[in-house]
Amino acid sequence: MLHHPTPGDHPFRARGLRVLIYSHDTFGLGHLRRCRAIANRLVTAHEGASVVIISGSPIIGQFEFADGVDYVRLPGVVKLPNGDYTTSSLRLPLDETVAMRQAILLETARTLKPDLVIVDKEPTGFRGEILPALRELRRNGARIVLGVRDVLDEDEVLAGEWERKGAVDALVEFYDDIWVYGLERVYRPLAGLSLPPETRERIVYTGYLRRELPEKPQSVRYPKVTREPFVLVTAGGGGDGEEMIDWVVSAYEADPGLSVNALVVFGPFVERTRRAAFMERMAQLPRIDAITFDAKIEHLMSRSVGVVAMGGYNTFCEILSLDKRALIVPRRVPRLEQTLRARQAARLGLVSMLDGALLGPGARRDPMLMAEAIRRLPEQPLPSSVTLPHLLDGLDSIEALTRRITAGERADRPGAAARRA
Known part of the structure; x- marks a missing residue:
C-alpha cells in the first residue's frame, strides 16, 4: 500500500490552489453539471485557484465556466444496450481508446500537479484508466477525494460491481476522503460495502449541492x-x-x-x-x-x-x-x-x-x-x-473542507455538522 501523506508532507503551495476534477461519464448531463458547480465554487472561494475538469462528455464545450476553470476532453465512449462499451466517435478499438484516455489523464496530472483531486463516482475510473494517474498524484502529495452522489444503486448490486472493479481496494489505497453529496438521513450510498473502519470514518455527508440561477441568457426566445x-x-x-x-x-x-x-x-x-x-x-x-x-x-x-x-x-x-x-x-x-x-x-x-x-x-x-x-x-x-437541516449545504461544506486542506489541517473528519444532519 502506498504512503498516505499527512498535510505536513504537502503544505498548501503559495502558487494558488490547483484542483483536478475527473468524471469518466460520457452519457447524460448530471456528472458534468455537478463537476461544474463544484469547480465554479472553488475558484470563487479561493483567490488564484485553478480547476481543470477532465471529462468524456461530448457537450462540455457548450457550458460556461467561471474564470479559473477549464477542461480537458477525453475521447468518448458509449454504453451499448447489451452493457458493453464502444467508442463514440473515433474508429478505434475500445482498448486503444482507453489507453489514449489513460495517457491523457496521466499527462494532465503530471503537468498540473494539483493540490486536490476530486474523482467523481468511480474510484478506478472507466476500466481502471485513472489508476496510473492516482499513483502519480499520490507520489506528488495531492489530496485525493472520491465524490459520490446521494444514491448509487442497490446495496447488493453496488457491492458486486465494486468487487469486480477493485473499487474498494482502490478506495483504501488511494483516497484520503469520501464526500457524499447528500444527507445521511436521506440515503447512505456506501452502507452495503465492506469498508475498513478507518475508511468508513472518512465519509462526510456534505448536503446537496445548491444551484444558483446562472447569468440570464441574452436574446433567448422561448415558445x-x-x-x-x-x-x-x-x-x-x-x-x-x-x-x-x-x-x-x-x-x-x-x-x-x-x-x-x-x-x-x-x-x-x-x-x-x-x-x-x-x-x-x-x-x-x-x-x-x-x-x-x-x-x-x-x-x-x-x-x-x-x-x-x-x-x-x-x-x-x-x-x-x-x-x-x-x-x-x-x-x-x-x-x-x-x-x-x-x-x-x-x-x-x-x-x-x-x-x-x-x-x-x-x-x-x-x-x-x-x-x-x-x-x-x-x-x-x-x-x-419540509424541514431538513443542512439539506442544501453541499457547496458550503466543500468550500470549508478545501479551506482546511489549504490550511494544512487534518481533514479526516471535517464537516461534523453535515454528518449529524
Whole structure:
C-alpha cells in the first residue's frame, strides 16, 4: 500500500490552489453539471485557484465556466444496450481508446500537479484508466477525494460491481476522503460495502449541492406556451427519457381539458428522428411545445409552476434549490438510483412520484394517470415546507473542507455538522 501523506508532507503551495476534477461519464448531463458547480465554487472561494475538469462528455464545450476553470476532453465512449462499451466517435478499438484516455489523464496530472483531486463516482475510473494517474498524484502529495452522489444503486448490486472493479481496494489505497453529496438521513450510498473502519470514518455527508440561477441568457426566445403558467418537462440529457416524454405527450392527447401548459426540453441526446416525431404530435396540441436543449435550464425551471422529471441527481438539486413542486417518474434501468432517490424524497414529502416501471419497453401507460398527476402538480406542497437541516449545504461544506486542506489541517473528519444532519 502506498504512503498516505499527512498535510505536513504537502503544505498548501503559495502558487494558488490547483484542483483536478475527473468524471469518466460520457452519457447524460448530471456528472458534468455537478463537476461544474463544484469547480465554479472553488475558484470563487479561493483567490488564484485553478480547476481543470477532465471529462468524456461530448457537450462540455457548450457550458460556461467561471474564470479559473477549464477542461480537458477525453475521447468518448458509449454504453451499448447489451452493457458493453464502444467508442463514440473515433474508429478505434475500445482498448486503444482507453489507453489514449489513460495517457491523457496521466499527462494532465503530471503537468498540473494539483493540490486536490476530486474523482467523481468511480474510484478506478472507466476500466481502471485513472489508476496510473492516482499513483502519480499520490507520489506528488495531492489530496485525493472520491465524490459520490446521494444514491448509487442497490446495496447488493453496488457491492458486486465494486468487487469486480477493485473499487474498494482502490478506495483504501488511494483516497484520503469520501464526500457524499447528500444527507445521511436521506440515503447512505456506501452502507452495503465492506469498508475498513478507518475508511468508513472518512465519509462526510456534505448536503446537496445548491444551484444558483446562472447569468440570464441574452436574446433567448422561448415558445409561446411559456407566456402563461407552464410545467417544465425535462429528460436531462434525454438519452433515456423518451418514454417519459411519450407519456406526457399522450396525457395531453388523451385529456383536452388539461389546462396547464407544458414545455418539454428534450436534452441533447434524444435521437433526431424521435425528436421530430414528438414535435409532429405536439404540433396538434395547443398547450404543449418543446425545445431541444437549454444550457441554462435553471431559468425555465425558475419560471415554471412545477417540474416533471426522471429525477437524476442534478435535476433533484435544481428542484430543491429553486423550491419547485416536482413530479418524479424515475427510470428503473440500468440501475435503481433514480427510483431509490424518488422513493425517499416522496417519503419525506419533497416530491410526488409515479411508478417508473411504466417507462419500461412495451409497458402500457395510462395517459389519464399522467394527466391527473400534472393537474395536481401546481397545488402540491413546496419542498421548502419540509424541514431538513443542512439539506442544501453541499457547496458550503466543500468550500470549508478545501479551506482546511489549504490550511494544512487534518481533514479526516471535517464537516461534523453535515454528518449529524
